[in-house]
Amino acid sequence: MEALFALKGLKTYCYDEAEKRFLRIVDDVAFEIGKGETVALFGESGSGKTSIAYSIMGIVPHLPGIIRGKIYFKGKNLLEGLEEICHIEDNGDELIIEKDVNAWNRVFGYEASMKQIRGREIAIILQGAVSGLNPFHKLRLQIEEAYLLNGRNRSGMKETIDNLLLRLNLTRKQAELYPHNLSGGMCQRMMIAMAMIAEPDLLIADEPTTGIDPPLRMQILKLLQEFSMNNDRSLLFISHDLEAVKLLSQSVVVICHGKVVETCPTEIIKQGKSLHPYTNALIEAHEIIHDNKGLDASEENSISSSDGCSFYSQCRIREEICLKEEPELVLVDPELNHSVRCHKWVTAQYPVVISGG
Numbered sequence: 001m002e003a004l005f006a007l008k009g010l011k012t013y014c015y016d017e018a019e020k021r022f023l024r025i026v027d028d029v030a031f032e033i034g035k036g037e038t039v040a041l042f043g044e045s046g047s048g049k050t051s052i053a054y055s056i057m058g059i060v061p062h063l064p065g066i067i068r069g070k071i072y073f074k075g076k077n078l079l080e081g082l083e084e085i086c087h088i089e090d091n092g093d094e095l096i097i098e099k100d101v102n103a104w105n106r107v108f109g110y111e112a113s114m115k116q117i118r119g120r121e122i123a124i125i126l127q128g129a130v131s132g133l134n135p136f137h138k139l140r141l142q143i144e145e146a147y148l149l150n151g152r153n154r155s156g157m158k159e160t161i162d163n164l165l166l167r168l169n170l171t172r173k174q175a176e177l178y179p180h181n182l183s184g185g186m187c188q189r190m191m192i193a194m195a196m197i198a199e200p201d202l203l204i205a206d207e208p209t210t211g212i213d214p215p216l217r218m219q220i221l222k223l224l225q226e227f228s229m230n231n232d233r234s235l236l237f238i239s240h241d242l243e244a245v246k247l248l249s250q251s252v253v254v255i256c257h258g259k260v261v262e263t264c265p266t267e268i269i270k271q272g273k274s275l276h277p278y279t280n281a282l283i284e285a286h287e288i289i290h291d292n293k294g295l296d297a298s299e300e301n302s303i304s305s306s307d308g309c310s311f312y313s314q315c316r317i318r319e320e321i322c323l324k325e326e327p328e329l330v331l332v333d334p335e336l337n338h339s340v341r342c343h344k345w346v347t348a349q350y351p352v353v354i355s356g357g
């Protein structure tokens with residue numbers, strides 16, 4: 001499948017005012033999304049999924065947020081040239097940035113390349129929609145602006161918007177209001193309308209059904225499924241909801257403490273053949289609890305500076321080596337493109353092929 005989008009070695013840092021230092025919150029993340037494919041980023045709240053989405057969109061919070069690595073979209077590296085204008089020394093424990101002018105250059109440099117793409121070719125459904133909506137404009141105006149972003153004219157616009165609103169269980173009257181007039185769930189659906197109406201090549205949906213009641217939740221997932229069934233459109237679906245991940249995606253990238261710990265076809269998850277203890281704990285928690293509480297994970301999403309595995313403290317099968325050495329992401333099945341980051345993946349019940357990776 002032709003790759004529409006690819007991340008390579010993405011690292012994201014944010015400045016922690018309390019600690020007076022930069023924290024690495026995303027570490028060496030890499031994955032691809034094919035044209036017409038849906039990839040799910042799966043992990044607990046606070047695992048770094050949203051930071052990855054924000055990095056892609058160039059809206060890293062806590063400025064000056066810093067991103068490094070390569071973000072390819074339609075074959076072009078959106079971060080090209082930015083490595084040279086910012087001198088960063090990252091020795092694993094500490095990040096040293098040569099004063100802020102360069103850091104700001106980076107931010108604005110990325111902003112320039114993203115300006116032409118954001119909302120048009122790559123759109124995002126943000127978590128906590130109210131912050132993504134303009135409080136001073138009526139919602140219909142904001143949806144119309146999104147519709148017109150891709151150079152379309154106004155003919156057919158009203159009908160297209162009304163149809164989409166209807167499918168999201170929203171009325172024309174509600175669209176004539178301001179964000180503060182609506183509930184959080186309604187604002188979330190307005191945000192979905194804004195992101196989808198632009199018909200982007202890549203839609204990033206970050207926990208899109210948060211705050212939405214169960215009957216509507218399925219309606220929205222079906223809408224996203226329809227979007228993803230168009231061979232020209234790709235979807236990055238970010239969720240901790242296993243059922244939704246299984247329903248929508250063809251591939252899964254599991255994120256734990258800002259790192260990829262497992263990537264595989266969704267079919268592997270469905271068949272119960274995932275290998276990483278974190279993935280399996282998430283699945284188990286989902287099966288047992290069914291209330292979205294999941295693991296007893298730390299709220300802290302920065303990456304531990306210790307040398308070992310970041311899942312060590314919660315892992316039931318940890319060994320001494322796990323504390324001392326960080327495992328590499330190993331390609332265990334090249335045919336299925338299944339990779340796992342765990343010293344003990346070999347003990348799992350799965351007919352693996354060692355690629356030497």
Ligand code: SF4
Nearest residue numbers: 309315318322342343
């Ligand atoms: S490397 Fe060790 S601690 Fe980490 S997930 Fe694997 S077994 Fe558990």
